[in-house]
Amino acid sequence: MWNGVGAWFNDRLDLDSIRRFMAHKRVPVHSGTVWYYLGGITLFLFAIQVVTGVLLLLYYRPTASDAFESVQFITTRVHFGWLIRSIHSWSANLMVLSAMLHMFSTFFLGAYKRPRELTWLSGMALLFLALAFGFSGYLLPWNTLSFFATKVGTESAGSMPLIGPALLKLLRGGNDVTGATLTRFFGFHVAVLPGIATMLILFHLALVQRWGISSPKEDAPTMPFFPNFALREMVAWYGALAILGSLAALFPWELGVKADPFAPAPAGIRPEWYFLAVFYTLKLLPSKVWLFEGELVGIFGLMVGVIFWTLTPFWATHLENQGKRHVVQSIGAIVIGYLVVFSALGYWK
């Protein structure tokens, strides 16, 4: 009977061609193969985000008066609500971490080179989207920390040259962080960003399928994608699931205290870990740098840095063609060093 069902679907979906494609798909085997799992892990965590996010949507209410209470209800009253929320929060952070590691592994393996420039660029866009997911989702519980972190974060965005004031109003839905900001962030978080992210993920995956997996060595041996690499990928996913479950169960994500817009900002407020380096860089700058505001200079400098990094396939390929691969590798190491050191300083100071 199953053969009959399979044949029925095969006639309509041409499954044989997919099977043939998968049978021929191979993955290079070398000392850096382990880094190939990071893209899959990031995708796995995104899928968890979608599932847990949909479950949270069943109870969450995106208004300033109800948001905190609804998250409190999810955490204390809904069966396994605490677990769903905790997994959603932890997997969001692990996804950003995994995406960053995936980006750096791609950089150091040189996987951005022709013809994979668009794969790199779509991957960078996905990383920015992951950060936007984090920034917009952080406000949704409407607690004191998220309220003031959003205030500081949107203020920094508002300091951007030319588009700053308009961007500030667009993000906040007014001059201040209010219920309008919450509703807006909710809209971005559950509709706008997921829509864009889904399209970009499909584009990114299509490019990976079209050009195959890059290898730093042209003569590296290969292994079949199915089942060898796929089974290994499952091992990685299960490992990620074990880590995620342990973090969620042993360190449930805190709810904090409901935001009070009229209260003073609590001392020592800082953003999520993935914005700490930027936060500390801006904090270090003096109020005036030559004729310009320090924050403005900082944001402009960071923007230039991000654009430079996003355009890696172009400048790095150019340098590598000139035999300066060591310069490219050094730039990558400096960027990692900057992020690690400044994040640590932002956290401890």
Added chain:
Amino acid sequence: MKLLPLLFVSLGVISAQNTTQSTCRTCHASLGGDLQKPADLIHDDIHIQMGLTCASCHGGDPSNSDMAGAMNPDKGFVGAPERQKIPEFCANCHSDAVFMHRYNPQQRVDQLALYKTSVHGKLLAKGDTAVAVCPDCHSVHNIRSVKDPQAPVYPLNVPQTCGNCHANPQHMAKYGIPTDQLAQYRTSVHWAALKGGDLSAPNCATCHGNHGATPPGVESVARVCGTCHVVFDNLFQASPHRSAFAARGLGGCVVCHSNHAVHAPTLEVLGVGQGAICGRCHKQGDSGYATAQGMRQQIDNLRAALARAESIVNQADQAGMEMSEARLELASANGEYVKSRVQVHSLVLSSVETPVKAGEADAQKAYDMGVAALHERNVRRLGLLVSLLAIGMTLAGLVVGIRRLETKRPG
């Protein structure tokens, strides 16, 4: 005749306001000693800042560079007034509503009338010039607004200003009253609050009055405290202590709380044990003794229930459990605890029992939530263990599967 100086001063005010050059400050600045002080101090004076001049108070002709001409009594010059006449001297303007309201519509003009009712005013009227007159509290020639933190009458500075005389044993010797009020006050909760930035906290003038300063009598002490501590005053007035204290000539609140050295009341002062105040008057066998003992027992029970609940809620909190609802119950129990301590002032055991029972019920709810949360934490950990075992077994199966696969068909 009494109106004559006022007329001169008023003329002086008008003439001085129309004069842009004043010789008073120019001459006094070069005189040295006490005569130079007015010129040195006057920059900070509120009167000068409001547009008045030396002549506004002292009269004379400030436009005249000749000393005799400038200080001509015919031009209304009054010089430094005699100490006994200072209150009237200041009141020339400060009791004149029309004049004062030109500068501040909210300004009171009854200071002289009040002063005359004060102990200071009464003694001054009898010829005692050692008592406080206006400049002793407000300073002279650098008189600042009461809102100025450097003013001696700024709320934070009032205790020291009063203490300048009242804490001086030599100065107070002839009056036969204690001089330790300032030292005592500085150990009190009132001073702690004032020093901590709460300018509404009581200073000397809050209880004694300022211009009409007078010590509250035995009968009125509770009323004085009750102006701020309304609930306590109401309870005290309805309590058996009121008539009992009155019969013995004891002041109300101060019997237990002291007057200037009002310390934060701890629970240890309630009851009949060591350090308790009730035991000073009540002896075993009388009803007050039993009530004091009962009230202390009730509140101790609530305190113990609260401590037990707080401990388990903290434990659950540290385990990462969401305990905000339990914290609300704890806050409610704490509220009842405060109410029970307030009800002590009624001296009725059943009035204390009501909040104690309500507080114990709230504390029990918080405790139960803590127990449930810790149980839930254990269930979660067990669930995690089972999940990890399942994941571990799956991983082991996958690894074995991959090895077998690659042994048969190496990559």
